[in-house]
Amino acid sequence: MSPTPCSSLPRQLDSMEALYGAPEAPPPRGALEWILWENAAYLVPLAQRTACFRALKKRAGRTGAGLLRARREELGELAAAGGMHPEARVEKWLEIATTVAEAFDGELEAVLARPLPKARAALKRFPGIGEPGAEKILLFTGTQALFALESNGLRALLRLGYAAEQKSYSASYRALRTALAPLQTRGTAWLQRAHLLLQRHGQELCKSSAPRCDDCVLQTQCPGAK
Numbered sequence: 001m002s003p004t005p006c007s008s009l010p011r012q013l014d015s016m017e018a019l020y021g022a023p024e025a026p027p028p029r030g031a032l033e034w035i036l037w038e039n040a041a042y043l044v045p046l047a048q049r050t051a052c053f054r055a056l057k058k059r060a061g062r063t064g065a066g067l068l069r070a071r072r073e074e075l076g077e078l079a080a081a082g083g084m085h086p087e088a089r090v091e092k093w094l095e096i097a098t099t100v101a102e103a104f105d106g107e108l109e110a111v112l113a114r115p116l117p118k119a120r121a122a123l124k125r126f127p128g129i130g131e132p133g134a135e136k137i138l139l140f141t142g143t144q145a146l147f148a149l150e151s152n153g154l155r156a157l158l159r160l161g162y163a164a165e166q167k168s169y170s171a172s173y174r175a176l177r178t179a180l181a182p183l184q185t186r187g188t189a190w191l192q193r194a195h196l197l198l199q200r201h202g203q204e205l206c207k208s209s210a211p212r213c214d215d216c217v218l219q220t221q222c223p224g225a226k
Contacts (some may be wrong), residue, residue: 041082152202159224
C-alpha cells in the first residue's frame with residue numbers, strides 16, 4: 001500500500017476541528033516553561049497539570065534557580081499535587097534547574113536561536129525530553145516550523161496511511177516527518193494547530209486500544225479503520 005498523499009491532511013484537520021472545535025494552546029511559552037510543563041505532573045487531567053505547572057513556574061522563576069533555593073519539603077508538596085511519583089518529579093525539577101545553571105549559564109532561552117541540530121541536542125539534555133519533545137518545544141516557541149508529533153498524533157497518522165509503521169517508535173516518527181515535510185511550509189501556527197488536533201483525535205477517538213472508528217469523521221478515508 002502506497003502512503004496517502006500529504007495533501008489530504010489539511011482537509012482532514014478541518015474535519016477534526018469541526019468535530020472538536022478550535023484547539024487551545026497549552027500555557028507554556030519559553031523553552032524552560034515547556035520543560036517544566038512536561039515534568040510538572042504525571043497521568044493527571046489537564047486542569048490539574050495546568051495548576052501544578054503554574055505553581056512550579058512561579059517557584060522556578062525565569063531561570064529555574066528558584067527551585068534550587070526552595071526547601072525540599074515545599075517542592076514535595078508541589079509535586080504531590082501533580083499525581084504519582086512525587087519524589088521522582090522533585091529530583092527531575094532539581095536536575096532541570098541544575099542543568100540550566102551549570103550547562104547554560106542560567107540562560108536556556110538562548111538555545112532556541114541555535115541551528116536546529118544543536119538546539120534539539122541541547123533540549124534533549126533535560127529529563128523527559130527526547131527528539132519528539134525537543135521538536136515540540138521548538139515548534140511551540142515559534143522557533144522552527146516542524147511537524148512535531150507526540151504518540152497520539154503519530155498513531156492517528158499511521159492509521160490514516162501517511163507512512164508505514166516501523167519497528168521502533170523513533171523510526172515511525174522519522175518516517176512520518178519525512179512524508180509530511182512538504183506541509184512545513186505552512187508555518188508554525190498551522191503546524192501547532194495540526195499537532196493539537198491530532199493529539200486530541202488520538203486521545204478521544206483514535207485510541208491505542210478500542211479505537212472508536214464508528215464515531216470518526218474520517219472513517220471512510222482511513223485505511224486503518226475497522
